């Protein structure tokens with residue numbers, strides 16, 4: 001008998017340095033594919049806001065621009081993948097970020113493709129330091145590259161929110177974590193024949 005669940009499931013990994021545009025492209029791809037965006041960064045920020053045990057633990061790492069320990073992240077994803085909307089696949093945004101995370105993921109999810117958004121480091125600071133999001137729906141904007149329309153966000157709101165870790169100082173630490181701990185994942189997925197590189201140093205569209 002055909003395993004139909006396996007046939008229809010598509011699990012996309014959006015890979016790239018901080019500020020590469022993973023979240024921005026995920027929002028667009030969500031509309032095109034119907035797959036839910038699973039962002040470990042968003043999940044952690046929600047936990048920080050809710051002051052849960054995970055949130056309080058993660059905050060120290062996030063504020064320093066360091067990666068949150070693998071076991072915390074893997075538990076979060078394991079729980080998230082049990083939800084109904086993940087049954088036909090998901091779009092991982094910012095996960096996995098280390099080889100142990102990718103190895104743990106492979107035990108319960110088959111990754112279909114890894115889309116790596118490549119952006120040089122010197123572009124990253126400008127992107128991250130100008131970022132803000134809609135305080136109501138979370139849509140991502142940029143002071144210069146993607147400003148809020150005069151009519152406000154598509155959801156009708158004019159409220160803006162900036163992330164606590166979007167400072168020049170923290171960006172340097174986040175880039176260092178990316179090069180030291182996340183970059184090695186490229187070879188992991190290249191060897192698996194899943195890695196597709198995309199030039200992200202161009203227009204959002």
Ligand code: AP5
Nearest residue numbers: 018019020021022023024040041068094127131141142145
């Ligand atoms: P996370 O929230 O995942 O942050 P990140 O990886 O640093 O990525 P960003 O969200 O900053 O960038 P993005 O690529 O989504 O870019 P965006 O589309 O917003 O993680 C935050 C923290 O949580 C980590 O530091 C870590 O502590 C922890 N964490 C999360 N996941 C973890 C994991 N798996 N393991 C361990 N720790 C984890 O775009 C950026 C800006 O640029 C926006 O303003 C946008 O409008 C603009 N922009 C986008 N594309 C373009 C373009 N083509 N041209 C010009 N501007 C553009």
